[in-house]
Amino acid sequence: MSKLLNVNVGSVNLKSPIILASGTCNFGRELAEYYDLSILGGISSKGLTIKPRNGNPGVRVAECASGMLNSVGLQNPGVHYFIENDLDFMKESGAAVIVNVAGHSFEDYIDMVTTLDPHKDKIDALEINLSCPNVKAGCMTIGSDPEAIKAITSKLRRLTDLPLWIKLTPNVTDIKATALAAQAGGADAVVLINTLMGMRIDIRTRRPVLTNNTGGYSGPAVKPVAIRMVAECAQVLDIPIVGCGGIADYKDVIEFMIAGASAVEIGTACLVHPALPVDITADLEKYCEDNGIELKDLTGTLQRW
Amino acid sequence: MSKLLNVNVGSVNLKSPIILASGTCNFGRELAEYYDLSILGGISSKGLTIKPRNGNPGVRVAECASGMLNSVGLQNPGVHYFIENDLDFMKESGAAVIVNVAGHSFEDYIDMVTTLDPHKDKIDALEINLSCPNVKAGCMTIGSDPEAIKAITSKLRRLTDLPLWIKLTPNVTDIKATALAAQAGGADAVVLINTLMGMRIDIRTRRPVLTNNTGGYSGPAVKPVAIRMVAECAQVLDIPIVGCGGIADYKDVIEFMIAGASAVEIGTACLVHPALPVDITADLEKYCEDNGIELKDLTGTLQRW
Amino acid sequence: MATRKEYRIKLISKELLNADTCYLGFDCPEIASSCIPGQFVNISAGTMFLKRPFGIASVDREKGTFNIGVKVVGKGTEQIKDFEVGTEVDCLGPLGNGFDFEGCDNVILTGGGTGVFPINFAYETLTVIGKNVTVCEGFRDARQVILNKDGYILTTDAGDMGIKGTVIAGLDTLTIEDPAKTLVCCVGPIPMMKAVSAWAEEKGMKCLVSMEQRMACGAGICLCCTVKVKDDGPDGYKNVRCCKEGPVFDSREVAWS
Amino acid sequence: MATRKEYRIKLISKELLNADTCYLGFDCPEIASSCIPGQFVNISAGTMFLKRPFGIASVDREKGTFNIGVKVVGKGTEQIKDFEVGTEVDCLGPLGNGFDFEGCDNVILTGGGTGVFPINFAYETLTVIGKNVTVCEGFRDARQVILNKDGYILTTDAGDMGIKGTVIAGLDTLTIEDPAKTLVCCVGPIPMMKAVSAWAEEKGMKCLVSMEQRMACGAGICLCCTVKVKDDGPDGYKNVRCCKEGPVFDSREVAWS
Numbered sequence A, B: 001m002s003k004l005l006n007v008n009v010g011s012v013n014l015k016s017p018i019i020l021a022s023g024t025c026n027f028g029r030e031l032a033e034y035y036d037l038s039i040l041g042g043i044s045s046k047g048l049t050i051k052p053r054n055g056n057p058g059v060r061v062a063e064c065a066s067g068m069l070n071s072v073g074l075q076n077p078g079v080h081y082f083i084e085n086d087l088d089f090m091k092e093s094g095a096a097v098i099v100n101v102a103g104h105s106f107e108d109y110i111d112m113v114t115t116l117d118p119h120k121d122k123i124d125a126l127e128i129n130l131s132c133p134n135v136k137a138g139c140m141t142i143g144s145d146p147e148a149i150k151a152i153t154s155k156l157r158r159l160t161d162l163p164l165w166i167k168l169t170p171n172v173t174d175i176k177a178t179a180l181a182a183q184a185g186g187a188d189a190v191v192l193i194n195t196l197m198g199m200r201i202d203i204r205t206r207r208p209v210l211t212n213n214t215g216g217y218s219g220p221a222v223k224p225v226a227i228r229m230v231a232e233c234a235q236v237l238d239i240p241i242v243g244c245g246g247i248a249d250y251k252d253v254i255e256f257m258i259a260g261a262s263a264v265e266i267g268t269a270c271l272v273h274p275a276l277p278v279d280i281t282a283d284l285e286k287y288c289e290d291n292g293i294e295l296k297d298l299t300g301t302l303q304r305w
Numbered sequence C, D: 001m002a003t004r005k006e007y008r009i010k011l012i013s014k015e016l017l018n019a020d021t022c023y024l025g026f027d028c029p030e031i032a033s034s035c036i037p038g039q040f041v042n043i044s045a046g047t048m049f050l051k052r053p054f055g056i057a058s059v060d061r062e063k064g065t066f067n068i069g070v071k072v073v074g075k076g077t078e079q080i081k082d083f084e085v086g087t088e089v090d091c092l093g094p095l096g097n098g099f100d101f102e103g104c105d106n107v108i109l110t111g112g113g114t115g116v117f118p119i120n121f122a123y124e125t126l127t128v129i130g131k132n133v134t135v136c137e138g139f140r141d142a143r144q145v146i147l148n149k150d151g152y153i154l155t156t157d158a159g160d161m162g163i164k165g166t167v168i169a170g171l172d173t174l175t176i177e178d179p180a181k182t183l184v185c186c187v188g189p190i191p192m193m194k195a196v197s198a199w200a201e202e203k204g205m206k207c208l209v210s211m212e213q214r215m216a217c218g219a220g221i222c223l224c225c226t227v228k229v230k231d232d233g234p235d236g237y238k239n240v241r242c243c244k245e246g247p248v249f250d251s252r253e254v255a256w257s
């Protein structure tokens, strides 16, 4: 693969900026049927918790204009099962291993990081999910409060040398404040953005389409919000940003990088076209060659008016 | 026109729930070339300020997936010019007259309401815009802070008997808090939502497409966020809600009303199809007849799971 | 070997089966050569953001074509129904686990609604590989009857065609000779599948059912499409993916709700 | 009287003018019967959310058809170029203020780029109403030349066709007999319109220019498309709507930047 796509997220070197977003690739195994995962920069695991979770009942997806709502609710086999059954597969895929860590309380996150740290040789970064809108406690509740973000990040910082990427929610008044809190707590990077909280109603039944009532909005429709947040944070942060939200082609990747992202995650678009990263990777290589640049040189080159 | 479409927003009776959203219909004059404005429930004027404003320079629109960003920046002829030249036209249109009030400081809003109050016989409601993302001070800055919202609303409350509709921004962590603050300050209704802050970058020039760098996102893409916010607020508010954001057909109107809206505003969709309210009105009449209901009975009928 | 599994396929035929159901033929040798009954495809539906899943209804392996049957229930299916012959659409497939006919001599295929489509493909396949096949299909009334074939047992709720009653009334007319060697496959609405499962289990026959759930990816990566299966864990059930572990499940595994 | 002004119109002809520019004919008696040169239409561009504005390039009032010329510059124009004859699209029009030819005997039409489309419509109209018309068009090089007609003065930057230089070099070959009765109309890139305005003003001729700005509605209701005109207010300029007060402006009113 072309070296032109090489990027760094802090100390983590990725052979391409393309990371599969958490919750949209499971642990990579199913996608290995579709293409060779080693072309990827990284894979972010489904959000993991200490205990296995069945997630939310009933209908979990509601289609929207240029996107969808999901209310999966962190269904996962639990971190112990993951370590025994999926971690090696991810490691051997050839993509960087990002483990997405969720929880309901400070203790949960601490437990998770303590459990994962001994496997650091197989893990490239921990992505601390402070932003899932589909569970009652933890996640987004912590992730909307700068003080709580700083507190939990610094607690986790003391528990591991693994790079800590804090994944933030866009459902806040001031994304700079939450991103700066993560930085102050010792984060190695922030991941922007998780889903926007939304709802759809079935007008025949007068009930929410999602059995969880609300869900997380993702897909091309959220891209302008994500780009704005990445660009805002790039003006104030010293740590790198991983951009995410609505990426559907190579131009979107470039847009995120110009806005300030060092790497990107692709989620919903891969649900519609599982092998999309193959095309995007090829297009990015061509873009770099045509323009005679290395992709990483794009990061933060936005020229504001 | 069918009585089945009659709705009330507090003391304001509207012959139809359809209001043209501020900034997407100017003062109605241009649209009168396209259809008879008297079919409308109301018209919300372009956002007005004490002094005339030229708005933002350069490119003011950037297309996005299922929507657009705008950065008009409250270009308007000033409230005095409006009173002399546009208010009578609006009054005579046959639609309820909603005057959208903007400003940069508490004093501005006070000035505006004091200036408009003497014309109360021609005005059905004042829509206090605490949510425009395209000006440097005022508006969204005030509108993200519940304390400031409560303070300004109660100040304005003392200055006029006209219904005060507070238009809120979705760019906040907790829309219930800002809506409750408006209610506590004495608002007669809240209008949800104004635009989501977004950005688009031209990857060739590496500059924001909008010369104002950021803009407000509107259109079908924001509907799930708007519906969620209306439904959230409907659970806690005692005052009525005017729903807004992404409405493009009669089903969307019904979705907003089920979520909790007493009336709705349509903005961006009318930029694409100026005469759209004609179709939506006819479709709503048919819906009411087919289902044997009065439209207002839909408000807040959402049955959560 | 890795394959994208996504194809740009051309609509080559379209036929109306009844007022709101149409039968579409597509050209796609890759899918036609490898799919088995019970599997489905995920196809793009005009302007809709997500693809839509449909069971494969018939295959011509030589011509490299396959059919699906589409009942109009919403915006996506409406657009699919309006596709003109010659239209090209994105299609992911074949997806999911189909019916496993191994180890049985006799197969009873039963279903209703859009379930008759995968039943049709199963029937075509089984008659070729030479199993004893019985088909029993249930419909609301005579006007709903589609893809009927000579020798099928038919039931209608309205009683205006075939046996009056549900498919159970039809199945009850059968004499089961060797239940251990007989497989029941049912595709239809949940109440029908529940009733048929109970009927089959009572008679000592294995029963496969095909579950439906709203899907996003169809490829097992989003966990949006889960159905409940029995489990002795703390919740008493486990959520598994309809698109990946299913859509076909052993009826005894399903945690019916 | 109120009219929706939005029509579902059919593409009836398509022609490639050069590598990235095509000429499209649409059937729409309402627009064809009422439009004047300088006005534009706003047409939907495939999957794009907003419509796209294009100057009317030619009209056949009897047949009820009109033409636009479209240069591919992005996603929307790419899709428009790929429309097949027979495609139906949403179209709003005619929009904006066209050229006012009142009170002049001679008209000099000048422009370049996609500006040659409204110039073409103006030429057709003026020859019918019997004014003295001179046309001078400028292009980058010979390959860019489109819609050229006998008698037109042509300039190219490259000098491989017509006069070498900008349109000013072409205009300078003209002898202006009665400047007070001569109107200059220019449609082209901003630098060209600025230069032509200066040229005309210096010679004492009135000059109309057609401005471009990104539009959302095209109907005057969103204020997204403003251009600066001179004003003695505190800002020294006033923002007015290109789609409503324009796109045609008197060159002396424009606050060139």
Ligand SMILES: Cc1cc2nc3c(=O)[nH]c(=O)nc-3n(C[C@H](O)[C@H](O)[C@H](O)COP(=O)(O)OP(=O)(O)OC[C@H]3O[C@@H](n4cnc5c(N)ncnc54)[C@H](O)[C@@H]3O)c2cc1C
Pocket: C040, C045, C052, C053, C054, C055, C056, C068, C069, C070, C071, C072, C073, C074, C075, C076, C077, C078, C114, C117, C118, C211, C212, C213, C214, C215, C247
């Ligand atoms: C494995 C599988 C196989 C299927 N096979 C067939 C088939 O052979 N023929 C056929 O006509 N239909 C089949 N369906 C159902 C079909 O996918 C849905 O009817 C279709 O997706 C609805 O799309 P829409 O846009 O028209 O409806 P929408 O507007 O999205 O929804 C309309 C209604 O359809 C229902 N619905 C929507 N999506 C699904 C879904 N994925 N599964 C079940 N119900 C849904 C909802 O109850 C909703 O109220 C199958 C579904 C699955 C999961």
Ligand SMILES: Cc1cc2nc3c(=O)[nH]c(=O)nc-3n(C[C@H](O)[C@H](O)[C@H](O)COP(=O)(O)OP(=O)(O)OC[C@H]3O[C@@H](n4cnc5c(N)ncnc54)[C@H](O)[C@@H]3O)c2cc1C
Pocket: D040, D045, D052, D053, D054, D055, D056, D068, D069, D070, D071, D072, D073, D074, D075, D076, D077, D078, D114, D117, D118, D211, D212, D213, D214, D215, D247
């Ligand atoms: C009144 C008016 C008349 C016009 N007449 C013609 C015509 O006769 N023939 C023709 O080919 N084009 C004409 N244009 C320009 C045409 O509207 C744009 O080229 C088109 O909208 C671009 O769409 P896109 O999706 O391909 O480009 P986008 O992907 O949206 O943008 C590509 C580039 O095109 C430019 N652009 C986009 N929108 C506009 C716009 N509204 N005005 C100016 N530049 C824009 C931008 O600089 C951008 O970088 C006219 C524009 C206006 C305002």
Ligand SMILES: Cc1cc2nc3c(=O)[nH]c(=O)nc-3n(C[C@H](O)[C@H](O)[C@H](O)COP(=O)(O)O)c2cc1C
Pocket: A021, A022, A023, A024, A046, A047, A048, A070, A072, A074, A100, A129, A132, A167, A193, A194, A195, A217, A218, A219, A220, A222, A244, A245, A246, A247, A265, A266, A267, A268, A269, C222, C223, C224
């Ligand atoms: C079905 C689904 C499940 C998701 N699950 C998770 C998760 O477990 N953990 C997490 O951090 N983000 C999760 N996300 C959010 C995505 O990782 C991503 O941040 C978001 O979808 C925006 O990116 P996109 O528009 O490219 O999808 C999920 C998204 C979807 C659509």
Ligand SMILES: Cc1cc2nc3c(=O)[nH]c(=O)nc-3n(C[C@H](O)[C@H](O)[C@H](O)COP(=O)(O)O)c2cc1C
Pocket: B021, B022, B023, B024, B046, B047, B048, B070, B072, B074, B100, B129, B132, B167, B193, B194, B195, B217, B218, B219, B220, B222, B244, B245, B246, B247, B265, B266, B267, B268, B269, D222, D223, D224
């Ligand atoms: C071009 C444009 C200008 C707007 N100007 C105003 C304004 O002056 N005052 C205001 O309160 N809202 C303004 N808005 C916001 C709309 O009134 C509305 O709240 C928002 O666009 C969401 O609704 P929609 O998706 O139906 O457009 C503007 C929106 C657009 C698109």
Ligand code: FES
Pocket: C214, C215, C216, C217, C218, C219, C220, C221, C222, C223, C224, C225, C226, C241, C242, C243, C244
């Ligand atoms: S639909 Fe995505 S896992 Fe089944």
Ligand code: FES
Pocket: D214, D215, D216, D217, D218, D219, D220, D221, D222, D223, D224, D225, D226, D241, D242, D243, D244
């Ligand atoms: S484009 Fe909306 S006012 Fe001109």
